[in-house]
Each structure stands twice: as C-alpha cells, then as structure tokens.
Amino acid sequence: MPDVAIIGTGLTPVGEHWQTGLRGLAADAIHAALADADIQRVDALYLGSAYSGTASSQLHLGALVTDYAGLTGIEAYTTEAAEASGAAALRTAYLAVKSGVVQTALVLGVEKSTDTLAGARVRALNAGLDADYELAHGVTLTALAAMLMRRYMYEYGLPLDAFEGFTINAHANGAHCQHAMFRNVIKAGRFATAPMIAEPVSLFDNAPDADGAAALVLTTWDRAADRVPQPVRITGSAVATDAFTLNDRDDPLTFRAVTRSTQQALAQAGIESFDVDLFELHDAYTVFSALTLEAAGFAARGEGWMLAHDHAITLTGSLPISTFGGLKARGNPAGATGVYQAVEACLQLRGQAGSNQVTGATTALIQNLGGVGSTAITHVLQI
Numbered sequence: 142m143p144d145v146a147i148i149g150t151g152l153t154p155v156g157e158h159w160q161t162g163l164r165g166l167a168a169d170a171i172h173a174a175l176a177d178a179d180i181q182r183v184d185a186l187y188l189g190s191a192y193s194g195t196a197s198s199q200l201h202l203g204a205l206v207t208d209y210a211g212l213t214g215i216e217a218y219t220t221e222a223a224e225a226s227g228a229a230a231l232r233t234a235y236l237a238v239k240s241g242v243v244q245t246a247l248v249l250g251v252e253k254s255t256d257t258l259a260g261a262r263v264r265a266l267n268a269g270l271d272a273d274y275e276l277a278h279g280v281t282l283t284a285l286a287a288m289l290m291r292r293y294m295y296e297y298g299l300p301l302d303a304f305e306g307f308t309i310n311a312h313a314n315g316a317h318c319q320h321a322m323f324r325n326v327i328k329a330g331r332f333a334t335a336p337m338i339a340e341p342v343s344l345f346d347n348a349p350d351a352d353g354a355a356a357l358v359l360t361t362w363d364r365a366a367d368r369v370p371q372p373v374r375i376t377g378s379a380v381a382t383d384a385f386t387l388n389d390r391d392d393p394l395t396f397r398a399v400t401r402s403t404q405q406a407l408a409q410a411g412i413e414s415f416d417v418d419l420f421e422l423h424d425a426y427t428v429f430s431a432l433t434l435e436a437a438g439f440a441a442r443g444e445g446w447m448l449a450h451d452h453a454i455t456l457t458g459s460l461p462i463s464t465f466g467g468l469k470a471r472g473n474p475a476g477a478t479g480v481y482q483a484v485e486a487c488l489q490l491r492g493q494a495g496s497n498q499v500t501g502a503t504t505a506l507i508q509n510l511g512g513v514g515s516t517a518i519t520h521v522l523q524i
Contacts, residue, residue, distance in 0.1 A: 145238045146365035146372040147522070149178025149358030150484040154320040155472035158352040163190075163197050163253040164209040166354035171210045171249060174356035178369065183358065185216040185237060186247040189230035191223050191476030191511075195265035196254040206249065216243075221476075223269025224425070226250070227355070228479030228509030228518035234359050235378050235520075244360060250477030251354040266350060266475070269512050271386050283347060283426075285387060285513050287339040290428040293394060294341065297443040301341050304427035305332030306449025308345050308469055311424060314456065315466025317496035322351050322472030348425045351472030355480040357487075371491045377406035377521030385515050398517035399436035399508065406506070410521040414438045418502040419489055420460055421482040423510040424467040433508065434462075461499045464489060479509035479518060490524045 151173025153166050161169075167188075175181060186207055194200045203217030220229040227250030237243040257265050267281050275285075294301070308327050315321040327345060335345035365372035381401035384390045390397075407414065414437070422437075424430045431445030439460055440448055448454050454462045465471050465485045468478060486505035488494045508519045 142239050143241065144362035145235050145359055145375045146362045147357050147375065147483070147487055148360055148365045148369045148372050149174040149180070150356070150487050151177055152320055152355040152481060152484050153353050155322045155351045155353040155474055155481070157255040158253070163193060163199055163251060164205055166253065166352060167206045167249055167251045168210040170251070170354035170356040171206070171247060174247065174358050178358040180245065180358065182212065183215065183245045183247045184243045185234070186212060186249060187230040187233045187237070188217070188219045189226035189228070189250045189476050189479060190219060190252055191221070191226045191269060192252060192254050192265055195268045196257045196262070202251070222516045222518065223511035224423070224475050225479060225509040225511035225516045225518050226476035227481070228520070231357065231479060231483055231520060232378055232380055232518055235375055238359050238361060244364065246359045248357040248359060248480055249354065250474070250480030252474040252477045253352045254350050254475060255352050262350065275386060281339070282513070283339045283342055286426040286428060287342040288387070289393060289432070289513070290341050290426065293428055293431065296394065299446065302333040303446045303450065304346065304431065305329065306446070306452070306454070307424060307427040307430045308332055310449060310454050311463045311467045311469035314464055314497055315470025318465040318471060321466040321470050322349060323466070323470045342426060346427050348468035348473035351474050353472065353474035353477050353481065355477055355484045357480060357483055371524065373487045373490050374523050375520060376523050377410035377519070379405035379409065380516070380518045381405070382516050383514055385512070387513055394432060396432050396436035396514040396517065398514055399433050402517040402519040403437040403508065406519040406521050410523065412504065412521070416504055417460065417506045418504050419464055419486070419499045419506070420462045421464065421467070421486055421505065421507040422462055423478065423508060424463055424469055425473060429510065430462070432514070437508070456497065456499055464494065464497050464499060479507070482507040482509060483520065483522065486522050490522060
C-alpha cells in the first residue's frame with residue numbers, strides 16, 4: 142500500500158466569528174489548503190465536526206460544504222468522534238488514500254459553537270458524554286475534568302499551582318501565533334487565583350470554546366514528491382477507545398486509549414517516544430495534559446505535571462507541546478481541533494512556524510481526544 146503525505150494546509154483564525162457561518166469558515170479553509178497544494182479539485186472530502194448538529198442545527202455537511210466551496214459532485218461526508226472528530230476525518234482520509242481507492246483527499250475540521258449562549262451552549266457542547274447516565278444528572282465535561290484534577294491532586298499531594306506551567310507555556314506560545322484566539326501572557330502565580338468554573342478547574346485552566354476551520358490535502362507519497370517541495374509524510378495513524386464513562390474505569394487516572402493509540406502509531410512509524418520532536422496534545426484542561434504525557438510514555442505516573450514545572454514542554458525544551466498555544470490559547474474549535482493540530486505540525490516540520498518554530502523538528506506527534514479520553518486518535522508526521 143502507498144505511503145500517504147500532506148501536500149496542502151489551510152486554516153482560519155480561531156475565535157468568535159459572528160459574521161461568518163459554518164459553510165463560510167469551511168470554504169475559507171478549503172480554498173487555502175487547495176491553493177497551498179496548487180490544485181483545484183480532489184476526489185473526496187472527509188469532514189470532522191463535533192457539534193454542528195447541536196450547536197449549529199446543521200447536519201449533512203458533506204453536500205453543504207462541497208456545494209458552497211465549488212466542489213459539488215465529489216464523495217463527501219462527516220466523521221464524528223466528539224472532540225476527536227477532526228482527527229477521525231484525518232484518519233478516514235489517510236485510510237482512503239492508503240487503500241488506493243482515493244488518490245487525493247481533502248480533510249476538513251469545522252466548528253461554529255459560539256452563537257449558542259448560556260445553558261444552551263453547555264447542553265450542545267456536552268453531547269459527546271453519556272446522555273442517560275451523565276447528562277441526565279447534570280454532569281458536564283468540565284465537571285468531569287474537575288473531578289479528575291481533584292483526584293490527581295489528592296493522589297500525589299499536589300497544590301493547584303502545580304499545573305500552572307501548562308497554561309503559562311500555552312499562552313507564551315499563543316502570544317506569537319497569528320491565528321490564536323488569546324494572545325495574552327499568563328504570569329507565574331496567576332493560575333491559582335483565577336475565577337473558578339468547576340473547582341479546581343478555573344478560567345485559566347479551561348480551554349475557551351471557539352469557532353474555526355482547518356483543512357489538509359492528502360495524496361500518495363509518490364504523487365506528493367512531484368507536486369510540492371516539502372510534503373509531510375504520515376507514518377503512523379491509530380485509534381483506540383476506553384470505557385466510555387469514568388465510573389466504569391478501574392483507574393480513572395490512566396488514559397488507556399492514549400496509551401494504546403500512541404504505542405500503535407509510534408510502532409507503525411518505527412520510532413520510539415524519544416524520537417518525537419514536538420507533541421500537539423489535547424490540552425482542553427491541564428489535567429488532561431498531565432495524564433496524556435503519562436499515558437503516552439513521556440512521564441512516569443503522577444509526574445506528568447513535572448514536565449511543565451521543569452520547562453521541558455517549552456519551545457526549547459526536550460518535548461515542546463502546544464507550540465501554537467494549544468487549545469488553551471489558540472482556542473478550542475472542538476471537532477476541528479485535530480485538523481488544526483495537523484496543520485500546525487506541518488508548519489513546524491516545514492520550518493514555517495516563525496516565532497513558534499521548534500528548531501530542527503523532523504518528527505511530530507499529534508493526538509486528539511474525544512470525551513474524557515474515551516477516544517484517542519494519534520498520528521505521527523515526519524519529513
């Protein structure tokens with residue numbers, strides 16, 4: 142089977158796009174990616190969106206988006222894996238191209254969630270949880286993250302400010318990112334004093350809901366080499382799931398889906414964790430970052446927070462993460478997140494990251510989570 146490469150990328154700034162609808166954001170990202178790849182048409186379009194149905198009252202995105210973007214007639218449909226929907230779309234396109242059935246595919250992640258207010262937004266954005274056993278009792282994703290964070294602090298005897306390094310790093314990187322929603326710097330000591338959302342999760346801990354769209358063009362490696370000077374090879378792609386709810390896991394502080402998908406993706410790429418130059422992880426909450434670093438094999442159990450405390454995750458550290466601000470500072474476009482991660486990793490590997498550049502980066506790991514680590518989708522990108 143042929144190797145698969147990314148030959149084009151495109152994105153819109155992340156934020157509250159009051160004047161632009163779902164289809165407009167999608168078309169902007171699509172046209173940018175096609176222009177970057179210097180092509181006008183593809184064989185298929187695979188979309189990722191978590192909340193188009195609940196927050197935007199819009200399903201059937203394949204036909205909607207291809208019509209609006211001038212690509213009517215091609216194969217197009219939506220993949221869904223809650224907040225991991227963007228990575229699921231990338232996985233689908235990867236498999237289609239690798240199988241040989243599709244020669245050139247577009248991947249699109251798009252989300253428009255900020256038009257929904259107050260309780261309606263909370264209900265819309267928690268549709269990826271268990272409707273019968275969680276949502277019916279008032280549980281939210283932020284509440285579940287708060288319970289995990291409280292348990293983590295209890296288990297390892299940590300104060301709240303042990304997590305501040307993740308937020309400081311994200312905002313330091315987001316400050317130099319042109320497409321980031323928040324470009325303000327967070328000073329040391331401010332994290333623990335921020336207003337609480339669901340104690341101990343605070344305003345400085347929770348990634349902001351946002352609108353945005355990002356796109357990729359994929360083709361076979363042989364075709365890629367003839368089309369663009371810097372194709373990025375996808376050398377690993379893996380999906381894993383865990384028990385859906387926290388109460389059904391024997392150890393809630395272990396993200397087993399992260400472990401499985403990371404190990405599988407690295408094995409496919411033929412590399413070890415120490416070969417990774419940067420890691421775009423799903424930092425919707427700081428405790429997710431700590432637990433992911435541990436489950437992915439970059440830190441021992443209970444020590445994921447130390448990588449942030451010891452500055453190992455900065456752009457010049459041993460394992461840079463959230464290099465364009467991550468979900469926390471770049472903003473959280475939910476189902477589009479996985480595609481933003483891929484675009485940002487491509488910019489790093491192409492040496493086009495500007496002030497956010499990780500020097501000499503040749504291997505990137507990207508990982509998108511759905512729910513509370515119920516789904517983990519991991520890709521390895523290399524040049």
